[in-house]
Amino acid sequence: MNKLSLFLALAVCSGTYAESRELPPIINNSTYANGSAYSTRTSANQPMLEMLGRVESLQSDIQQLRGMLEEQSHEINRLKQREQNIYADMHARLQKLESAAGISASTAVVVPKPVSAPVQPAYTGAPVLAAAQPAQAKPKRVKKVKPKSRAEEKEEFDTAFASVKNSHYQQAIKQLEQFLQDYPDGVYSDNAHFWLGSVYKVVNDLPAAKKNFQAVYTQFHKSEKAAMAMLKLADIYSEEKDAAKARKLYQKISTQYPDSTAAHMAAKEL
Structure with a gap:
């Protein structure tokens, strides 16, 4: 009986002591850890976000440049095709004229008449007085000619080529001959020789055409x-x-220019 009373007394005392002791504060470690990780992650990703923005801006600029390049390439191809069409049309017209039966009088080459030598007077035995020599004129100063620009060269060639297209052959001959004197090694000199030969062929001046x-x-x-x-x-x-x-x-055309249109035409002739 005494042992049971003592045990009950001890149990009551321990319970009272446990209730009177203060509990430590509760710390939410999970919330604190997550907040710290989020703040650190945001500051670390900031340079990455800026870099992505720059990459997107560069990609946009590249797309714009590609678009401009495609437009310019298309325009260049269009101009080349237009020039080829003009030359093809001129070839066809000149070939028709070359194959024509006769040449009109307006386009025929005029051959100047030979000038006869002056008739010397018969000798009469009388002394002939020497004619008074004219005073020598002062030499003229030669003006320095300013070299012409590429734009002027193209303008003069286009003018001469327009005469060819409009069938003004005598005018075209004069203009192309003058062009070759002004620009013997110019950018358009090869074209000038070619069209000059074609026009000479039309007016039946074969030596000049061959030259x-x-x-x-x-x-x-x-x-x-x-x-x-x-x-x-x-x-x-x-x-x-x-x-x-x-x-x-x-045969020389087929060897030197095998992939050209002229080579295919030469092969038919052979």
Whole structure:
């Protein structure tokens, strides 16, 4: 009985002591840890976000530049095609004229009449007084000619080529001859020789035509007109019944310019 009372007393005392003791504060470690991690992660990702923004801006600029480049390429191709169409049309027109039966009088080449030598008076035995020598004129000062620009060269060639297109052949001959005097090694000199040879062929001045066609592929062998000029010259030899020279040029075209249109045309002639 005494032991049971003592045990109950001890239990009551321990419970009372436990209730009177203060509990430590509760710390929410999970919340504190998550907040710290979020703040650290935000500050670490800031440079990455800025870099992504710059990359997107660069990609936008590249797309704009690609668009501009495509537009310029399309415009260049359009201009090249337009120039090729003009040349093709001129070739067709000149070939029709070359194959025509006759040439009109307005386009025929006028050959100047030979000037007869002056008749010397018969000797009469009387002394002939020497004519008074005129006073020598002072030499004129030669003005320095300013070299012409690339734009002026193109403008003069376009003017001459317009005369060819409009069938003003005598005017075209004068303009192209003058152009070649002003620009013997110009950017358009190969074209000038080619069209001058074509016009001379139309007006039936074959020696001048052959001379200009030959100048294209000998002086400007890398020109786009070189193969066609060689073909034109070979056609003239063929018309003159000079089969050996014509065949030699046809074979030369196939060797030097195998992928050109002139080479395919030469192969048909061979």
